[in-house]
Amino acid sequence: MKKIIGVPAIMFMLASPVLAEDIKIGISLGFTGPLESLAPAMNNGAQMAIAEVAKSKSLLGGSNVVAVTGDSTCADTAAAVATGERLVTAENVNAIVGAMCSGATQAVLEGVAMPNGIVMISGSATAPVLSTVEDNGLFFRTAPSDARSAEVLAEILKEEGYKSIAITYVNNDYGKGLGSAIESNFVAGGGSVTINAGHEENKGDYSADAAALAQAGGDILVVAGYADGGGGTIIQESLDRGSFETFFLPDGMYADSLTKTFGTQINGSFGASAGTDSPGDATFKSLFADAGHEYNVYAGEYYDAAALIMLAMQAAGSSSSSDLKGHVMDVANAPGEKIYPGELAKAMKILADGGDVDYVGASAVELIGPGESGGSYLQYEVQNGKFETVKYR
Amino acid sequence: MIDIVNAITLLANYIIVPSLAYGSQLALGALGITMVYAVLRFSNFAHGEIMSFGTMISIFMIWLIQSLGISIQPLPTALLALPFSIIATIILLLGLDKVVFRYYQNQRVQPVTFMIVSVGVMFFLAGLIRFFIGTSKKNFDDGERFIIKASEFKQITGLAEGLSIRTTQAITVIVTLLLVTYIFWFLNKTKTGKSMRAFSDNEDLALLSGIKPNQVIVITWVLVGILASVAGTLYGLDKGYKPFVYLQLVLPIFAAAIVGGVGNPLGAVLGGYIIAFSEAFITFAYKRFLTYLVPEEWAPQGLVQMLSTEYKFAVSFVLLVIVLLIKPTGLFRGRTL
Numbered sequence: 183m184k185k186i187i188g189v190p191a192i193m194f195m196l197a198s199p200v201l202a203e204d205i206k207i208g209i210s211l212g213f214t215g216p217l218e219s220l221a222p223a224m225n226n227g228a229q230m231a232i233a234e235v236a237k238s239k240s241l242l243g244g245s246n247v248v249a250v251t252g253d254s255t256c257a258d259t260a261a262a263v264a265t266g267e268r269l270v271t272a273e274n275v276n277a278i279v280g281a282m283c284s285g286a287t288q289a290v291l292e293g294v295a296m297p298n299g300i301v302m303i304s305g306s307a308t309a310p311v312l313s314t315v316e317d318n319g320l321f322f323r324t325a326p327s328d329a330r331s332a333e334v335l336a337e338i339l340k341e342e343g344y345k346s347i348a349i350t351y352v353n354n355d356y357g358k359g360l361g362s363a364i365e366s367n368f369v370a371g372g373g374s375v376t377i378n379a380g381h382e383e384n385k386g387d388y389s390a391d392a393a394a395l396a397q398a399g400g401d402i403l404v405v406a407g408y409a410d411g412g413g414g415t416i417i418q419e420s421l422d423r424g425s426f427e428t429f430f431l432p433d434g435m436y437a438d439s440l441t442k443t444f445g446t447q448i449n450g451s452f453g454a455s456a457g458t459d460s461p462g463d464a465t466f467k468s469l470f471a472d473a474g475h476e477y478n479v480y481a482g483e484y485y486d487a488a489a490l491i492m493l494a495m496q497a498a499g500s501s502s503s504s505d506l507k508g509h510v511m512d513v514a515n516a517p518g519e520k521i522y523p524g525e526l527a528k529a530m531k532i533l534a535d536g537g538d539v540d541y542v543g544a545s546a547v548e549l550i551g552p553g554e555s556g557g558s559y560l561q562y563e564v565q566n567g568k569f570e571t572v573k574y575r
Numbered sequence: 576m577i578d579i580v581n582a583i584t585l586l587a588n589y590i591i592v593p594s595l596a597y598g599s600q601l602a603l604g605a606l607g608i609t610m611v612y613a614v615l616r617f618s619n620f621a622h623g624e625i626m627s628f629g630t631m632i633s634i635f636m637i638w639l640i641q642s643l644g645i646s647i648q649p650l651p652t653a654l655l656a657l658p659f660s661i662i663a664t665i666i667l668l669l670g671l672d673k674v675v676f677r678y679y680q681n682q683r684v685q686p687v688t689f690m691i692v693s694v695g696v697m698f699f700l701a702g703l704i705r706f707f708i709g710t711s712k713k714n715f716d717d718g719e720r721f722i723i724k725a726s727e728f729k730q731i732t733g734l735a736e737g738l739s740i741r742t743t744q745a746i747t748v749i750v751t752l753l754l755v756t757y758i759f760w761f762l763n764k765t766k767t768g769k770s771m772r773a774f775s776d777n778e779d780l781a782l783l784s785g786i787k788p789n790q791v792i793v794i795t796w797v798l799v800g801i802l803a804s805v806a807g808t809l810y811g812l813d814k815g816y817k818p819f820v821y822l823q824l825v826l827p828i829f830a831a832a833i834v835g836g837v838g839n840p841l842g843a844v845l846g847g848y849i850i851a852f853s854e855a856f857i858t859f860a861y862k863r864f865l866t867y868l869v870p871e872e873w874a875p876q877g878l879v880q881m882l883s884t885e886y887k888f889a890v891s892f893v894l895l896v897i898v899l900l901i902k903p904t905g906l907f908r909g910r911t912l
Binding site for chain 2: 394415419
């Protein structure tokens with residue numbers, strides 16, 4: 183009797199080239215802090231990819247894969263590093279999805295990922311500095327750099343006919359990088375910038391900031407900040423004092439909480455964020471809605487970030503970061519069969535059979551240069567108190 | 576002449592009105608901190624979270640009152656919720672006193688130990704608040720938003736500059752005025768108030784003359800509870816409630832208390848306004864203001880800004896350092912820390 187059970191078991195083990203194991207993927211996002219309203223959707227995006235693969239039992243010979251979440255807080259880099267440290271040393275994660283904000287991401291990369299040789303893929307860290315930072319080939323991002331975004335943003339401002347702009351940015355890696363990049367691109371395009379001033383996050387009062395901006399004047403106020411933080415409050419102050427009526431809203435401000443607060447008061451305000459009209463985006467959104475999640479910006483990028491990690495593991499035939507880091511670019515880019523959201527099991531099978539995939543995913547992933555997304559953008563405008571997508575570029 | 580009126584309106588719109596409201600909120604906070612320092616002799620770092628707790632109760636009560644369909648339009652429902660929030664905050668403080676602070680009081684520990692204890696209480700409260708109400712931003716101002724809008728003001732007066740006054744700003748200033756007047760009357764005219772001041776001046780002498788220390792401590796916490804919940808609710812009403820911000824609010828509040836002279840109630844109130852106004856005046860760009868006042872050819876090209884707004888945070892601390900160097904007891908003769 184024992185033999186009869188034993189034989190199929192041995193046969194099964196021979197059939198799978200890799201031994202099934204428990205794989206852990208860390209998800210480190212700013213669940214608390216100035217961008218906390220965006221974190222749940224990002225988390226759900228990453229979790230969805232992981233659940234999809236776990237359910238299919240297709241990764242590395244039927245290995246189980248689970249997500250471990252941690253709070254990277256966005257603004258508090260020390261807390262982000264502590265969280266990363268916990269994920270790597272206590273939870274023994276194989277790779278990390280995140281962190282969310284650029285400052286936290288760089289801190290975790292330098293403080294945790296590089297010393298431990300852990301791969302990190304962020305879906306939302308967009309600071310230009312992350313393109314050039316030393317990363318030992320461990321860091322990738324499915325979101326484009328702000329240096330690229332700023333070009334697009336300045337172009338949109340010009341197309342909409344604005345000649346002079348005032349800029350306020352949140353004083354961190356993200357805001358400062360984006361603010362100065364918009365300024366240089368806009369000035370290079372022949373426009374003028376009346377003021378480019380920073381504001382601190384989580385301050386008690388922003389009337390002084392709003393006052394300085396109002397005095398400088400300008401046709402439109404560019405708010406390179408956070409919807410739930412100082413950026414939102416500065417819009418409030420500017421509306422109340424009657425100094426600005428239209429606002430230019432980059433991705434950090436593209437949150438439904440903003441339109442919920444201001445409604446029709448900010449009609450006509452516009453901006454652009456990473457986004458695509460590729461079929462993958464629509465597929466992802468409907469899958470996301472079917473799963474009962476509320477969509478928000480960068481949810482798709484995080485789905486892609488988690489998916490890339492697992493695809494690279496499959497391509498490398500190993501769950502260790504040192505092996506998978508060399509395969510991220512291969513699975514993300516051509517050649518190979520195009521993979522859309524919901525098709526991760528299929529991709530796993532192709533890779534297991536020795537084939538090649540070109541992961542498209544939710545955000546039309548195409549990794550360039552130092553392992554970051556080339557980027558496609560969606561332009562939105564506030565109409566009737568709601569963000570409406572105007573076009574893709 | 577019209578130019579001068581325009582220039583003054585500009586200052587009123589961008590500096591005076593917002594700073595008066597912000598200054599009032601800081602003043603109420605600083606008054607609470609200063610009272611704890613004067614009577615209980617420690618720096619209460621948990622004060623920001625106590626304010627946050629009061630605001631949280633206000634929000635819960637507002638939701639309840641709204642669901643009952645009661646409203647006092649055009650005034651915000653928050654005014655109805657305030658008494659409940661005050662009571663809850665007082666109960667919280669008396670509970671904390673009994674469970675935490677009283678123990679250390681009886682041990683007669685060093686002020687520095689006490690301060691660390693208050694930091695512990697701060698973290699505990701921060702966690703508790705997030706547990707109950709979450710971390711997202713909540714706006715609970717349901718009253719009429721403006722007394723006068725900038726555009727309306729321009730239409731009525733025909734001036735080039737607008738002046739807007741939010742209802743919440745007016746409420747903040749009026750409530751602060753009433754509360755501060757009441758506290759000063761209480762401290763200076765009533766027997767309990769006098770015994771509090773005596774206890775603050777010299778504890779041993781006060782005990783000898785028959786003042787009951789327990790009573791003084793309880794009354795202090797009651798007053799601090801009133802001040803903290805009102806300050807927190809007014810702040811949240813004016814700027815939106817977000818638990819994260821109340822932690823940061825402790826810094827300017829402490830600056831206000833120390834600049835005014837810690838332990839001195841009058842100093843705390845004025846300190847609040849000094850901090851609020853200096854932040855605004857020093858980081859303000861005077862370009863348009865000067866353009867109204869000087870002949871056209873002298874009009875400034877640049878922003879005429881003393882300090883960029885990024886350094887706004889530094890203003891209150893530079894002020895703090897200057898005061899501590901020149902007059903260590905603060906502007907109004909408090910104690911040295």
